[in-house]
Amino acid sequence: MVLAxxxxxxxxxxxxxxxxxxxxxxxxxxxDAIAAIANALEASQKDIIAANQADCGAAQAEGISPALYxxxxxxxxxxxxxxxxxxxxxxxxxxxxxxxxxxxxDENLTLKRVTCPLGVLGIIFEARPEALIQITSLAIKSGxxxxxxxxxxxxxxxxxxxxxxRDALAQTKVDPNVVQLLTTRAEIRALLDLDEYxxxxxxxxxxxxxxxxQDNTRIPVLGHADGVCHLxxxxxxxxxxxxxxxxxxxxQYPAACNAIETLLIDREIAPAFLxxxxxxxxxxxxxxxxxxQAIIKVKPATEQDWSTEYSDLILAVKIVDxxxxxxxxxxxxxxKHTDAILTEDSTTAQTFLNQVDAAGVYHNCSTRxxxxxxxxxxxxxxISTQQMPPRGPVGLEGLVTYKYQVVGNGQIxxxxxxxxxxxxxxxxxx
Numbered sequence: 001m002v003l004a005x006x007x008x009x010x011x012x013x014x015x016x017x018x019x020x021x022x023x024x025x026x027x028x029x030x031x032d033a034i035a036a037i038a039n040a041l042e043a044s045q046k047d048i049i050a051a052n053q054a055d056c057g058a059a060q061a062e063g064i065s066p067a068l069y070x071x072x073x074x075x076x077x078x079x080x081x082x083x084x085x086x087x088x089x090x091x092x093x094x095x096x097x098x099x100x101x102x103x104x105x106d107e108n109l110t111l112k113r114v115t116c117p118l119g120v121l122g123i124i125f126e127a128r129p130e131a132l133i134q135i136t137s138l139a140i141k142s143g144x145x146x147x148x149x150x151x152x153x154x155x156x157x158x159x160x161x162x163x164x165x166r167d168a169l170a171q172t173k174v175d176p177n178v179v180q181l182l183t184t185r186a187e188i189r190a191l192l193d194l195d196e197y198x199x200x201x202x203x204x205x206x207x208x209x210x211x212x213x214q215d216n217t218r219i220p221v222l223g224h225a226d227g228v229c230h231l232x233x234x235x236x237x238x239x240x241x242x243x244x245x246x247x248x249x250x251x252q253y254p255a256a257c258n259a260i261e262t263l264l265i266d267r268e269i270a271p272a273f274l275x276x277x278x279x280x281x282x283x284x285x286x287x288x289x290x291x292x293q294a295i296i297k298v299k300p301a302t303e304q305d306w307s308t309e310y311s312d313l314i315l316a317v318k319i320v321d322x323x324x325x326x327x328x329x330x331x332x333x334x335x336k337h338t339d340a341i342l343t344e345d346s347t348t349a350q351t352f353l354n355q356v357d358a359a360g361v362y363h364n365c366s367t368r369x370x371x372x373x374x375x376x377x378x379x380x381x382x383i384s385t386q387q388m389p390p391r392g393p394v395g396l397e398g399l400v401t402y403k404y405q406v407v408g409n410g411q412i413x414x415x416x417x418x419x420x421x422x423x424x425x426x427x428x429x430x
Contacts, residue, residue, distance in 0.1 A: 008190045011180050012147065012197035012407040017119050018175035019145030023117045024150035025173055027094040033174040034090040034137050040168035041133065042084050043159075048079060051160040052129060053297035056143035059153045067255040067311035070129035072153055082130040086137040087115060089378035094145045095396040102429040108409040108421070110429070115149040115400045119199035122191050124149045124213060125382070126205030134379035135202070136165055136179055141378075142399035147198065147268070149182040149191060151205070159183070200399075202382045208311060220393060224385035226335035227257030227309050229367045232326040232352065234343030235266040239273055241364070247281050249340070255311045258338050258370040259359075262306060262316045264326045270319045271295055284313045291319035306333040323348050325356045333359060336385040338370040338392075358393035359385050377393075 006014070022030070043049070052074040059072055074082075101113035121144050125131045139146040145279025152393050158181055161232035166176040182191065182218050192201065195218045202215040203223045210225040231249055234243050249260040265273060274295045278286060288298040297364055298317065305316040306329070320326045323341070330339050338360035341352040349363040360370045370393060372380025390398035415422050 014177045015145040018177040023143040029173045031090045033172040036168040038086040040164050044164050051156040055156050070255040082133040085379040089137040104427045109411050112405040113403050120145040122147050122198040122201045124203045126151040129154045135381050145178045147180045186317045190222045227337045228335040230258045230262045230339040231260045232264040232331045232341045235268040235341040236345035258367050288317040292317045338367045
């Protein structure tokens with residue numbers, strides 16, 4: 001007898017039921033589950049890498065872009081880093097059950113604001129199979145169920161990873177149905193309609209992909225559509241230090257959303273700085289404004305270049321007159337992801353940090369530090385460029401909400417209203 005394949009609605013219901021059970025498990029039970037996942041992944045590294053190599057080979061045959069291929073490839077080093085991230089998540093403080101407010105409203109009438117899981121997360125990502133590992137560990141730690149949909153280019157990697165994770169959970173107190181994997185493109189659109197069962201959508205992928213998700217769901221979306229990051233070289237920058245940082249920010253992993261796409265340089269330092277920079281990173285195609293072209297030989301930059309996320313070894317260069325001009329350019333063309341200034345002038349640096357509108361603003365370091373693992377979050381579910389929190393790399397704190405708990409002894413609201421209303425005490429409880 002062939003069992004019927006559950007519908008997406010049924011899968012979502014299963015996930016929600018499993019998430020409710022997960023939410024009431026102890027911290028130790030959830031940490032044990034995360035440890036079991038890390039151990040299982042460690043024991044299955046050969047299988048994971050083999051599945052990923054199969055994905056990479058098929059993707060290359062179909063003409064995958066270099067940037068997407070870099071995100072898809074899950075080599076031994078990247079896999080070990082992802083497993084280390086899972087282990088770190090287990091060590092983080094439990095975000096569930098934290099009492100944020102504990103207040104006496106009146107005698108025998110108390111208020112608590114307590115953190116609790118969101119419920120069910122819908123995660124849609126292109127390539128990046130390690131994202132499945134990161135997000136699953138964060139979801140379990142924060143008491144949430146997760147429905148995952150990876151890109152077709154990462155199908156075999158995602159299937160193997162999900163099987164390993166679910167098998168590991170089956171040996172713990174966590175119901176394996178808390179983690180589900182979707183495999184077809186049609187399921188993306190269907191998932192976006194499940195506002196009754198899914199509490200948050202987190203898309204990770206290209207600009208057009210994230211915008212599609214944002215435009216086609218009533219479910220709240222956490223993510224960023226663009227990673228147009230800037231680095232401004234002030235006239236008071238130390239040239240050797242600045243060049244080292246720029247090379248890292250552009251070339252260490254150009255496909256990352258926190259790699260710089262535009263370099264702004266103060267006019268005073270540009271003639272000495274630009275030739276040295278060009279000589280130090282010949283692999284990078286520079287596209288410059290008119291003033292840049294007068295100093296070094298580069299391709300002309302167009303208006304479109306200032307708002308383009310290349311995810312490649314291409315860098316737009318513009319000469320500006322001041323830190324104020326740099327800030328204006330960034331706030332006009334930037335995507336509110338991560339922007340940095342290189343300067344030895346602390347006053348100028350503070351002006352930049354205060355006035356640039358971005359989730360991350362850096363002084364004298366690479367934008368590549370914009371990452372949940374590097375921030376000590378254990379891992380991240382994504383990076384948010386929205387104005388309201390959570391903002392920047394989102395770890396556990398972005399996966400919990402809170403509820404108000406009021407406990408009394410027969411009190412009624414009428415006692416505290418009208419001509420002879422009783423006053424509230426409103427005393428915070430230690």
